[in-house]
Amino acid sequence: MAYFIQLVIEGLATGSIYGALALAIVLVNRATGLINFAQGGMAVLSTFVAYALFNAGAPLPLAILGAVVFAFVLGAAIERVIVRPFERGDPDTAVVVTIGLFVLVGGIAAFFFGYEPRQFPSFFGLETLNLGGVFVSLRSLGTIVVLAVVVVLLQLLFRGTKLGLAMRAVADNPQSASLSGLPVSRLLMIGWGLASVLGVVAGVLVAPQLFVSPGMLDFVLVYALAAAILGGLDSPLGAVVAAWFIGVIENLAGAYIEFIGNDLKIAVPFLVMIVILIVRPQGLFGRKVVVRV
Amino acid sequence: MNTLSKLSANLWVRVAFGVVVAAVLMVAPLISSKFVNYQLGLIAVFAVAILGLNIVMGYAGQVSLGQSAFLGLGAYIAAYFVTADLPIPDELRLPVSLLLCAIIPAAVGLVVALAAARLRGLALAMVTIALPIIGIPLAKRFREFTGGSQGTTVSWLRAPDWTEGILENDQWRYYVVVVIAVLMFVLARNLVRGRMGRAFRIVKENEAVAVAMGISPYRYKVLAFTIASMFGGVAGFMYLGVVQYTSPETLSFHTSINMVAAMVIGGSASILGTVLGAIYFVLVPNLANEINPSLTALFSGAILLAVLFLAPGGVVSLPRRISQVARAVARRRGTATPQNPSDPAPASVTTRPESTEKNKGKRQGQ
Numbered sequence: 001m002a003y004f005i006q007l008v009i010e011g012l013a014t015g016s017i018y019g020a021l022a023l024a025i026v027l028v029n030r031a032t033g034l035i036n037f038a039q040g041g042m043a044v045l046s047t048f049v050a051y052a053l054f055n056a057g058a059p060l061p062l063a064i065l066g067a068v069v070f071a072f073v074l075g076a077a078i079e080r081v082i083v084r085p086f087e088r089g090d091p092d093t094a095v096v097v098t099i100g101l102f103v104l105v106g107g108i109a110a111f112f113f114g115y116e117p118r119q120f121p122s123f124f125g126l127e128t129l130n131l132g133g134v135f136v137s138l139r140s141l142g143t144i145v146v147l148a149v150v151v152v153l154l155q156l157l158f159r160g161t162k163l164g165l166a167m168r169a170v171a172d173n174p175q176s177a178s179l180s181g182l183p184v185s186r187l188l189m190i191g192w193g194l195a196s197v198l199g200v201v202a203g204v205l206v207a208p209q210l211f212v213s214p215g216m217l218d219f220v221l222v223y224a225l226a227a228a229i230l231g232g233l234d235s236p237l238g239a240v241v242a243a244w245f246i247g248v249i250e251n252l253a254g255a256y257i258e259f260i261g262n263d264l265k266i267a268v269p270f271l272v273m274i275v276i277l278i279v280r281p282q283g284l285f286g287r288k289v290v291v292r293v
Numbered sequence: 294m295n296t297l298s299k300l301s302a303n304l305w306v307r308v309a310f311g312v313v314v315a316a317v318l319m320v321a322p323l324i325s326s327k328f329v330n331y332q333l334g335l336i337a338v339f340a341v342a343i344l345g346l347n348i349v350m351g352y353a354g355q356v357s358l359g360q361s362a363f364l365g366l367g368a369y370i371a372a373y374f375v376t377a378d379l380p381i382p383d384e385l386r387l388p389v390s391l392l393l394c395a396i397i398p399a400a401v402g403l404v405v406a407l408a409a410a411r412l413r414g415l416a417l418a419m420v421t422i423a424l425p426i427i428g429i430p431l432a433k434r435f436r437e438f439t440g441g442s443q444g445t446t447v448s449w450l451r452a453p454d455w456t457e458g459i460l461e462n463d464q465w466r467y468y469v470v471v472v473i474a475v476l477m478f479v480l481a482r483n484l485v486r487g488r489m490g491r492a493f494r495i496v497k498e499n500e501a502v503a504v505a506m507g508i509s510p511y512r513y514k515v516l517a518f519t520i521a522s523m524f525g526g527v528a529g530f531m532y533l534g535v536v537q538y539t540s541p542e543t544l545s546f547h548t549s550i551n552m553v554a555a556m557v558i559g560g561s562a563s564i565l566g567t568v569l570g571a572i573y574f575v576l577v578p579n580l581a582n583e584i585n586p587s588l589t590a591l592f593s594g595a596i597l598l599a600v601l602f603l604a605p606g607g608v609v610s611l612p613r614r615i616s617q618v619a620r621a622v623a624r625r626r627g628t629a630t631p632q633n634p635s636d637p638a639p640a641s642v643t644t645r646p647e648s649t650e651k652n653k654g655k656r657q658g659q
Contacts, residue, residue, distance in 0.1 A: 035415045095356055095418060096557050097601055099550055104594025111587050222426055229419050263430045270423035277416055278408050
């Protein structure tokens with residue numbers, strides 16, 4: 001039983017990392033109707049900034065803060081300069097644009113930092129707690145708590161502030177938002193900036209474990225996309241629940257089903273995703289989109 | 294531009310062009326080094342793989358990020374069947390394994406598509422990106438077929454005895470691969486220019502319209518996927534022929550993403566664009582590596598974005614795009630001759646597809 005709980009908590013922790021990136025994807029999708037394949041790459045680049053600042057002698061919290069600022073500016077700039085012309089256009093072209101961004105941002109990270117993985121300090125230290133026979137690393141607990149805090153903050157932002165209300169209005173209907181005097185362009189940039197910040201949260205959380213390298217978040221990105229789609233793409237809560245679900249189910253299947261083992265466990269969430277999508281194409285929490293001619 | 298399009302519409306010019314291309318393809322391996330032949334063979338391999346991708350993505354408008362899975366599957370099937378102990382005569386071994394490399398991936402693609410084609414756009418992209426991601430651990434797991442993480446090396450497709458003293462192994466491989474590629478291109482060209490191609494275009498344009506016209510979007514999406522998977526599998530066979538080695542790396546989703554990039558750069562929904570895309574896919578990373586290996590990814594991303602900004606139709610649309618821009622600039626300056634509706638340059642651009650459309654009607658009417 002203790003082992004089971006341990007597996008669930010570890011699963012929730014990895015799920016939280018997927019969740020942070022999935023939230024970023026949902027945020028971008030709600031604001032601009034795009035799926036950003038470059039979300040992971042942008043997060044890696046920002047994590048590299050944290051790495052560089054830390055190695056330059058900055059204390060870890062300051063380095064992370066620097067990365068957060070960088071991520072916000074990066075996200076906003078990419079939206080304004082590269083993505084803007086393709087918004088509201090052909091969605092397939094937009095997907096290819098973000099794929100191009102994915103390659104480009106990864107290339108920038110590789111150019112400056114090379115491909116060797118680099119060590120990154122953990123914010124939470126390396127201790128393991130013994131809670132009544134269940135061994136849980138402080139890192140896992142910290143990761144889960146961070147994601148929970150992020151979700152609460154996002155809810156506060158979107159439900160309780162004028163900025164959040166304006167962003168929701170733009171996501172809902174950019175034309176009428178613009179007609180009622182909202183600075184749509186700037187709000188879209190803020191949306192992308194916020195998403196990019198969520199990405200760097202995922203990056204910093206996962207970096208001590210995976211080490212920082214340009215491809216660090218490739219797999220996390222794929223899980224996050226799966227979570228975002230499973231959750232329904234327009235539902236932040238759905239994305240987080242789906243991400244946790246994916247993390248837990250992957251861990252349990254890998255541990256308990258002998259055939260699957262550690263190497264094939266990556267297939268489990270995708271098979272589950274495919275089955276769920278076939279039954280419910282709009283995802284678990286998504287609204288059904290009706291296309292009018 | 295005007296004279297150029299007139300020229301290319303002339304049948305004899307086309308025939309002459311075809312003869313020149315065929316001659317270059319025939320002679321190239323005889324005068325090139327082994328390395329060049331290897332690169333040319335790789336271009337043929339990825340031209341076929343990207344052609345499949347172009348059919349499902351460029352023509353039918355369904356995002357697919359799983360093409361590398363079929364490439365890898367085809368390569369593994371070839372590796373298994375050309376070496377396995379099978380009760381078939383040696384001369385049949387090659388065609389049989391080629392056939393299996395087409396059929397098995399097509400069957401897998403069909404099964405996946407039956408489920409995936411219910412989804413739209415991004416969900417579809419996700420399901421297809423899952424293929425290489427599931428494929429890699431599977432390939433590592435079934436060691437007895439795939440050789441695990443190390444992959445399998447096979448030594449096959451040697452120049453047959455009757456070519457001794459004439460052809461080296463690499464030249465023979467080049468010819469085999471190019472012949473298969475040419476056949477696949479003829480097949481694809483006929484597919485996309487016929488009824489099926491028109492159905493694909495309507496499904497891409499607007500599914501509701503397709504339904505109204507009695508075209509089932511679901512059926513044609515499944516069809517496009519199946520064809521793309523078959524092309525991927527055949528490309529896998531060719532890949533093993535050229536490289537003589539395959540490993541889980543062949544399946545990696547980066548290969549898929551780079552193929553999508555190459556397809557868009559070359560020109561989506563264009564046969565010639567596919568060839569340009571394959572040349573880009575093979576050569577540009579090489580060139581970038583020469584300059585600075587850590588710049589390769591940076592270059593590819595920048596080139597892809599530049600193409601999307603400047604010529605969304607890909608490199609193949611560049612001549613048309615340049616003349617468009619030039620005309621727009623001339624018009625703005627007011628120095629150009631008055632633009633009447635029957636201005637020859639744009640007219641020739643727009644009538645070209647129509648004239649092929651007409652030819653098609655003629656051919657079908659006969």
